[in-house]
Amino acid sequence: MLKIKNLHASVEDKEILKGINLEINPGEVHAIMGPNGSGKSTLASVIAGKEDFEVTDGEIILENEEISELEADERAHKGIFLSFQYPVEIPGVTVTNFMKTAINETRKAKGLEEMPASEMLKKIREKSELLEMDRKFLSRSLNEGFSGGEKKRNEIFQMAMLEPKLAILDETDSGLDIDALRVVSNGVNKLRNKDNAVLVITHYQRLLNYIEPDFVHVLLNGKIVKSGTKELALKLEEQGYDWLKKEAVND
Amino acid sequence: MSLKDKLLSSFFVFEDQVDVNNDVHKLRNEALKLFEAKGFPTKKDEAWKYTSLNSLLKEDYSIFPKKEEALEYKEVKKYFIHDIDTYTIVFVDGIYASHLSQTTHDKFHACLMSSALTKTQYKPIIDNYFNKIAPKDSSLNALNTAFSKEGAFIYIPKNVMVDKPIQILNFSTGNESALLIQPRNLVVVEENSHVQIIERHQSLTENPVLTNSVTEIFAEKRAMVDYYKIQNDKASASLIDNTFIEQQQESNCAVHTFSLGGKLTRNNLNFYQKGEYIDSTLKGVTIIEGKQHVDHNTLVHHAQPNCESHQDYKGIYDDKSVGVFNGKVYVEKVAQKINAYQSNNNILVDDKATINSKPQLEIFADDVRCSHGCTIGQLDEEALFYLKSRGIPEKEGKALLMYAFANNVLESVKIPELKKRINLLIAKKLNVDLGFDL
Numbered sequence: 001m002l003k004i005k006n007l008h009a010s011v012e013d014k015e016i017l018k019g020i021n022l023e024i025n026p027g028e029v030h031a032i033m034g035p036n037g038s039g040k041s042t043l044a045s046v047i048a049g050k051e052d053f054e055v056t057d058g059e060i061i062l063e064n065e066e067i068s069e070l071e072a073d074e075r076a077h078k079g080i081f082l083s084f085q086y087p088v089e090i091p092g093v094t095v096t097n098f099m100k101t102a103i104n105e106t107r108k109a110k111g112l113e114e115m116p117a118s119e120m121l122k123k124i125r126e127k128s129e130l131l132e133m134d135r136k137f138l139s140r141s142l143n144e145g146f147s148g149g150e151k152k153r154n155e156i157f158q159m160a161m162l163e164p165k166l167a168i169l170d171e172t173d174s175g176l177d178i179d180a181l182r183v184v185s186n187g188v189n190k191l192r193n194k195d196n197a198v199l200v201i202t203h204y205q206r207l208l209n210y211i212e213p214d215f216v217h218v219l220l221n222g223k224i225v226k227s228g229t230k231e232l233a234l235k236l237e238e239q240g241y242d243w244l245k246k247e248a249v250n251d
Numbered sequence: 252m253s254l255k256d257k258l259l260s261s262f263f264v265f266e267d268q269v270d271v272n273n274d275v276h277k278l279r280n281e282a283l284k285l286f287e288a289k290g291f292p293t294k295k296d297e298a299w300k301y302t303s304l305n306s307l308l309k310e311d312y313s314i315f316p317k318k319e320e321a322l323e324y325k326e327v328k329k330y331f332i333h334d335i336d337t338y339t340i341v342f343v344d345g346i347y348a349s350h351l352s353q354t355t356h357d358k359f360h361a362c363l364m365s366s367a368l369t370k371t372q373y374k375p376i377i378d379n380y381f382n383k384i385a386p387k388d389s390s391l392n393a394l395n396t397a398f399s400k401e402g403a404f405i406y407i408p409k410n411v412m413v414d415k416p417i418q419i420l421n422f423s424t425g426n427e428s429a430l431l432i433q434p435r436n437l438v439v440v441e442e443n444s445h446v447q448i449i450e451r452h453q454s455l456t457e458n459p460v461l462t463n464s465v466t467e468i469f470a471e472k473r474a475m476v477d478y479y480k481i482q483n484d485k486a487s488a489s490l491i492d493n494t495f496i497e498q499q500q501e502s503n504c505a506v507h508t509f510s511l512g513g514k515l516t517r518n519n520l521n522f523y524q525k526g527e528y529i530d531s532t533l534k535g536v537t538i539i540e541g542k543q544h545v546d547h548n549t550l551v552h553h554a555q556p557n558c559e560s561h562q563d564y565k566g567i568y569d570d571k572s573v574g575v576f577n578g579k580v581y582v583e584k585v586a587q588k589i590n591a592y593q594s595n596n597n598i599l600v601d602d603k604a605t606i607n608s609k610p611q612l613e614i615f616a617d618d619v620r621c622s623h624g625c626t627i628g629q630l631d632e633e634a635l636f637y638l639k640s641r642g643i644p645e646k647e648g649k650a651l652l653m654y655a656f657a658n659n660v661l662e663s664v665k666i667p668e669l670k671k672r673i674n675l676l677i678a679k680k681l682n683v684d685l686g687f688d689l
Contacts, residue, residue, distance in 0.1 A: 048640050052632075072639035073648075081640070088637040093651060094659025098641075101651065106642040158641060 001026050001197050002047075007058035009046045014041045018222035024166065027194040031208055032201045032231060034219035035241050040201045043219065044170040047199075048082035049075045062166070077109040079165030082174050083155040090142040095154060096124060098142045099161050106162065116191070127160040131187045135148040139195055147182075148175030167191075168199045176178060185210030197239035205237035218244055252310045254431075255290050258557055259283070262397065263313045265281055267401055267586040268315075275368055278382050282396035285677040289390035293431040301607040302517055307489050310459045312431035314398075316344040320454075328421060330453045335668045338417040342405045344402075344424055347401065353418075359444075360406040364435050367404035369505030378629075380469055380539055381437050384495040384523060391519075392493055395433045395465040402435035402464075407444040407474075410413055416447040416666055419545040421464075425456020425487070436466040440474040449668060451481040454488035465495045470502035472526070477505050477665055483676055486541070495518045510533040510545040511680050515652060522560065524586075529558040536657045536673075537566040537574055538680045546575035553586040561595040565657050568604035578651040579611040579624070586616050593623040598630060598656060600649075631658075650681040 009017040016039045024030050034040050046053050047060060049072035060068045067075055081237065090098070104114045115123075122244040128138060131153050135142055143151050152172055159167050188211050192198060201209055208216075208230060216232040217224045218241070225244055226232065236244075252260075262283055269276065292299040292310060322343050328528040331339065338361055341351035347363050354361045360373075382399075403419045420524040429535055440446055454460045468478050482490060490513055508518050522531045537545045551560040566574045576595045589660050597606045610623040628654050638648035657661075657677060664670040 049637050071645065072636060073642050073644045076640055076642035084637060084640075088631070088634040090634060090637075090652070090655045092655040092661075101647070102638075102641040102643055105647060109642065109644075162641065239309060 001062040003059070003065060004047075005061070007060065008056045009042060010056050011042070012054050016053070016054070016222055017046065020052045020163070020222075020224060022217065022224065024197045024199060026197055027216065028198065029192070029198045029211060029213045031213035032199065032219050033203070033205075033236055035214060036203070038219045039222040040203075040219050041147065043169055044082055044168045044199075044201050046174060047168060047215075048072055048080055067068045069123065071074050071106070074109070076162070080213045081162055081164030081167045083152070083159060083167065083169045084115045085171040085174060087151045087155055087180065089144045089146075091144045093142050095142055095157075096138045097186050099124065099158065102139050102158070123170060127157055130160055130190060131157045132183050133157060149177060152176055153180060153185055153187075156184050159203060160191055163191075166197050166199065170201045171198070171203065173202055173204065181207070181210060205233045208233045219243060219245035254310075255286075257312075258314065258394065264315065265307040265398055265400075270293065270369060271369065272378055275377065275381060275399070277383045279399065284354070284392040285387070285393040286390050286397055288529075289393070292390060296678060298548060298577065300308060301573070302385070302535075304515075307459075307461050307515060309428040310461070311609070312429045312459075312461060312609050313427035314587075316427055316430060317344060317452045318346075321512075322348065322351065322424065323424060325454070326455070327351070327420075330422075330451060331665070332416070332449060332669055332672060335416070335666075337415050338413075339420065340417065341370070341420045341422070342401065342428060342434065342583065343422045344426055345401060345421070345434065348422075355658070358411045359408060359413060360404070364402040364404045364437065365400055367437070368400070373406070376439055380437060380467065382467070384467055384469075384497045384521075385465055385493065386495070389493070389519075391463055391491055392465055395463050395493065398433050399435040399465070401439070404436070405446065405448070406440045406643070407446050409441045409443060411444045413444070413446040415451055416669075419448065419450045419511070421452045421462065423454045423456060423460040425454075426460040429459040430461070432460065432462045432464075434462065434464045436464070438466065438468040440468075440476050440478065442469050442472045442474065444471075445475040447477040449479045449666075449669060452484055452488070452490055454485045455606045457485065457487050461490040461491075462489070463491045464493065466492075467494040468494065468498065468504070468649060470498045470504050472500045472502065474499070474502045475504070476502075477664070478507070479664070480506065480586065481520075481673070482507040482508065484515050485512065486514055486543070488513050489515040491517045492521075494523075494599050495521045497525055497660040498529045498531065500663070501528045502526070503530040503531035503533070505663065507660070508547070509676070510535065510537040510539065511676055512539075512569055513543065513545075515544045517546045517548065517579040519548045521552070523552045524554055524558050524560075527557045528553070531560040532661045532663065533560070533562045533564075534663060535564040536660045536677070537568075538657065538677060539567075539574070539655070540569040541572060541620045542570070543572045544565040545573075547577070548575070549578045551580050551591060553580070553582045553591060555585045556585065556589065559590045559591065560587065563660055564595045565603050565660055566606060567600060567653050567657065568606055569598065569600040571601070571603045573604070574606040576606070576608045576625075578609070579613070580621060580623070582614040582619055582621065584611075585616040587618045589619045591619070595625045596656070597627045598653065599627065600630075600653075653667055653681055654678065666676065679689070
């Protein structure tokens with residue numbers, strides 16, 4: 001589904017990603033772990049199409065289409081979703097209206113009619129129940145005054161509404177208590193199927209107890225230095241990243 | 252002949268139309284002398300540093316429209332808030348249009364300045380309030396006072412909750428090649444009474460129109476006045492709006508100004524607090540483009556303790572448009588324990604757009620809370636990326652952010668239908684279908 005080949009990306013002439021290779025197939029969950037400053041969030045942003053970063057080399061291929069020149073909204077229309085580490089507050093636009101706009105813009109881009117209001121409401125109801133969200137929540141301004149947990153829950157609610165092919169969860173566990181973590185992970189797990197894929201970006205192994213990855217990759221200094229299965233995450237939890245840093249130096 | 256000379260020489264014609272033995276005519280004469288001495292303001296005046304009237308003053312305005320133009324309601328319906336029941340006072344080219352107006356009521360008085368100035372019934376009100384707070388040293392007020400004859404006169408006696416909003420609409424038809432209109436409004440709200448007023452100036456022509464309007468509002472003890480100004484006029488129409496509000500103890504007054512159109516708009520909005528526990532609110536949304544120019548010049552005069560004032564002005568400026576915000580808060584020595592809040596936030600969509608923002612705080616009391624903040628910026632790129640990552644294209648995303656930026660000013664609009672209308676005007680102004688019902 002997603003193939004990343006030799007991806008280099010810079011911000012203001014500082015190279016952050018230094019040749020990433022990654023292949024994600026439908027139905028898979030991949031986790032990217034790494035210490036602060038290793039380039040994890042940059043990778044998420046570059047895949048989603050943030051303009052601050054310049055792709056200097058390499059390719060991002062989604063279902064046989066090179067997408068690294070596309071705008072973020074066009075990538076979203078093709079099925080990429082990024083759950084933000086720090087979702088932005090937008091006062092005056094309710095969660096419901098925001099979702100209606102997002103869904104209908106995506107449908108417009110695909111040449112479809114707007115979703116009928118009744119269908120929209122039904123979908124909003126179903127997906128908000130999946131995330132155990134209070135109905136009142138839906139008429140509040142987007143992320144405004146939301147707690148950390150509410151913001152992340154709202155991100156996964158948006159993922160549920162938009163039904164992406166590839167969902168990138170950037171530090172979705174940060175700021176969550178155990179209950180919120182459970183709700184959010186349950187939501188993600190219920191949305192998984194054989195046709196979509198999830199890329200989990202996380203600092204800690206904790207989230208991976210809830211969302212079990214098929215593959216774990218370690219990002220250090222802009223490169224994937226090690227890949228393995230979920231056992232690798234456990235080893236990182238116990239031993240930290242220092243042994244990998246040494247290995248990387250020895251290479 | 253300059254416009255000033257034309258006005259001065261027209262005064263004799265004007266005197267044929269009014270009762271020169273009336274007390275008010277003394278005020279007119281004094282005002283004319285002041286206007287003659289001072290003339291129109293220029294950029295040399297500190298308060299007019301960023302706004303020049305020069306281009307407006309070149310037009311050869313008619314000062315006395317010849318007759319009332321027959322306007323059909325259906326032609327102008329869209330300018331009314333028509334989906335709710337309201338009282339309406341309508342002027343066409345400065346002349347009262349009775350067939351478009353709806354003023355039937357028995358508990359209060361909503362009528363014409365021309366009747367109020369002549370009927371003995373209203374003499375005590377006129378004596379007490381007319382031209383009492385309009386600053387005497389302003390030449391534009393003086394000009395309006397000199398030619399004061401017509402406008403809305405609203406008098407709400409004690410303990411009356413006016414059941415419906417009152418709309419004041421001023422249409423100009425283009426019957427004249429260029430027209431100067433000078434409405435003179437007086438609103439007196441006695442103890443414990445409440446009123447909501449919506450004011451709109453609307454040109455129906457491409458011919459130049461200049462409106463120099465003066466509105467005096469008096470809120471007595473515990474009165475509530477909720478005033479809305481819709482400024483969405485044609486690019487050929489300019490407005491100088493002078494609104495002065497005097498508040499007594501425990502009264503609550505709010506003025507919301509929505510400046511979305513017009514060529515040049517200048518709002519002089521002054522609040523004078525004369526008692527304790529007063530609440531004053533001044534809010535504005537300005538969204539302009541092209542070469543439009545909107546200038547907000549506000550004053551809140553805190554003269555008594557334990558009062559509050561809230562100012563919140565938001566502006567979005569595109570193309571070569573120019574915005575001015577000059578917000579003065581004056582706190583007298585006796586006005587302890589007051590809370591004065593002022594905020595002016597601006598977005599420049601185009602780098603050729605300009606905003607001149609000047610907060611001015613003069614505080615002589617030592618136990619007060621005064622805050623002010625001013626921001627000038629572009630749209631938040633992170634927020635735009637967030638919207639785009641959800642499939643919302645850049646154009647729609649920007650509009651949504653601008654809408655969100657202006658929105659918190661709308662939250663305090665208390666008439667739902669008006670709020671909806673303003674929302675639609677803003678969405679239209681931002682030229683985008685936001686994909687949901689506003």
